[in-house]
Amino acid sequence: MIETGQGDHITTCRAEILGNRQVARNLFRLRLALPSDWGPAEPGQFVNVTPEPAWEENVPGDAGGSLLRRPFSLAGVGHEGNRTVIEILYAVVGKVTRQMQRLPPRAHLDVLGPAGTVFPIDPGAHSLLVGGGRGIAPLLYLAAEQRRRKLPFTLVYGVRTAEEWAPLGPLARGALLTAEDGSGGLRGTVIDALEQAPAESGAAVMACGPHGMLHAVAKWAHERGHTCWVSVEEVFGCGVALCGGCAIPARGGDGEYDRYLWACRDGPVVRSERIDWEAWRQLGAATPPAGP
Numbered sequence: 001m002i003e004t005g006q007g008d009h010i011t012t013c014r015a016e017i018l019g020n021r022q023v024a025r026n027l028f029r030l031r032l033a034l035p036s037d038w039g040p041a042e043p044g045q046f047v048n049v050t051p052e053p054a055w056e057e058n059v060p061g062d063a064g065g066s067l068l069r070r071p072f073s074l075a076g077v078g079h080e081g082n083r084t085v086i087e088i089l090y091a092v093v094g095k096v097t098r099q100m101q102r103l104p105p106r107a108h109l110d111v112l113g114p115a116g117t118v119f120p121i122d123p124g125a126h127s128l129l130v131g132g133g134r135g136i137a138p139l140l141y142l143a144a145e146q147r148r149r150k151l152p153f154t155l156v157y158g159v160r161t162a163e164e165w166a167p168l169g170p171l172a173r174g175a176l177l178t179a180e181d182g183s184g185g186l187r188g189t190v191i192d193a194l195e196q197a198p199a200e201s202g203a204a205v206m207a208c209g210p211h212g213m214l215h216a217v218a219k220w221a222h223e224r225g226h227t228c229w230v231s232v233e234e235v236f237g238c239g240v241a242l243c244g245g246c247a248i249p250a251r252g253g254d255g256e257y258d259r260y261l262w263a264c265r266d267g268p269v270v271r272s273e274r275i276d277w278e279a280w281r282q283l284g285a286a287t288p289p290a291g292p
C-alpha cells in the first residue's frame with residue numbers, strides 16, 4: 001500500500017479559463033489552463049482559487065474579490081499542447097462560486113496548488129470509489145488514473161435526484177449509480193449500491209461526499225474489514241494551517257495536539273479510523289448547502 005503524502009509542489013499562478021459550463025443541476029465544470037510545469041498533482045489533491053482581483057473583500061454584494069481562497073478538488077488533470085489543463089466540478093453556494101459561474105472563457109483565476117494529501121493507489125486491490133453529490137469530483141480524477149493504469153475499480157455515485165448526476169463519459173461503464181428519489185439508476189443511497197458491488201471489490205474504499213454519507217461508508221467498510229480513506233471537504237478558513245478553522249475531532253492520538261485533524265494540513269484525504277465521527281457531527285460537521 002502506498003501511503004498518502006503531502007504535495008510539495010505548491011505554487012501560485014494565473015490560470016486561463018478554457019471552458020466553464022453547467023453539466024448538471026447546480027453543478028459546473030471549469031477547465032483551466034496552467035503552465036506546463038505545474039504540479040505534478042495526484043488524485044485527492046485540491047487547488048485554492050480566487051477570482052481576480054483578490055483585494056476588495058469588503059465590497060457589498062458579489063462585487064470585489066476574496067482574500068480567502070476557496071478550495072476545490074481536482075476532478076481531472078491532463079496536458080494540451082504546452083499547457084497543463086485541470087478540471088474542477090463546482091456547485092454554486094456563495095459569493096465566490098457565484099462569481100466563478102459568471103467567468104467567461106479567457107478570463108483568469110488565481111490558483112494555488114496542488115495541495116493536500118492524496119488517495120493511495122493499491123495496485124493489488126479492486127477498489128471501490130464512492131462519490132456523493134459534488135463529492136464525485138476527486139473520485140473522477142482517481143477513477144481516470146486507475147483506468148489509465150489498468151487497475152480494477154468500481155465507481156459508485158449517489159445523488160438526491162437524477163438531474164444532479166455529472167456526466168461520467170467513459171467512466172460510466174460499470175459504474176453503480178443511485179438516486180435517492182428513484183428518478184434514475186438504483187433507488188437509494190450509495191450504501192444500497194455498495195451492497196451490489198462485485199464480490200472481489202472493496203479491500204480499499206475511497207470516498208468523498210457529505211458528512212452523513214462519509215460516516216455511513218466508513219462504517220460499512222469497517223464492518224467488512226476494508227481499508228477506508230475519506231476526503232473531508234470541511235470549511236476552510238485560511239487554508240494554510242494557521243487558523244485551525246477546519247479542525248476535525250480525531251481518534252488515536254495520545255497528546256493534546258493529536259485530538260484534532262486539520263483538514264487543510266492533514267487532509268483532505270485521511271484514514272476513516274482517524275476521525276471521531278460522532279464528535280465531528282456534534283461539532284457541526286460541514287454540510288454542503290443545497291445552493292440556489
Ligand SMILES: Cc1cc2nc3c(=O)[nH]c(=O)nc-3n(C[C@H](O)[C@H](O)[C@H](O)COP(=O)(O)OP(=O)(O)OC[C@H]3O[C@@H](n4cnc5c(N)ncnc54)[C@H](O)[C@@H]3O)c2cc1C
Pocket residue numbers: 046070071072073074088089090091092093094095096097098134137138232233234235236263268286287288289
Ligand atoms: C478540500 C476541499 C475540496 C473541495 N472541493 C470541492 C469541489 O470539488 N466542488 C465543490 O463544489 N466544492 C468543493 N469544496 C467546497 C468549496 O470550497 C465551497 O463550496 C466554497 O468554498 C464556497 O465558496 P463561496 O464563496 O461560494 O461560498 P461562501 O460564501 O464562502 O459560503 C456559502 C455557504 O456555504 C457554506 N460552506 C462553505 N464552504 C463549505 C464546505 N466546504 N462545506 C459545507 N459548507 C460550506 C458556508 O458556511 C456558507 O453557509 C471543497 C472544500 C474543501 C475543503
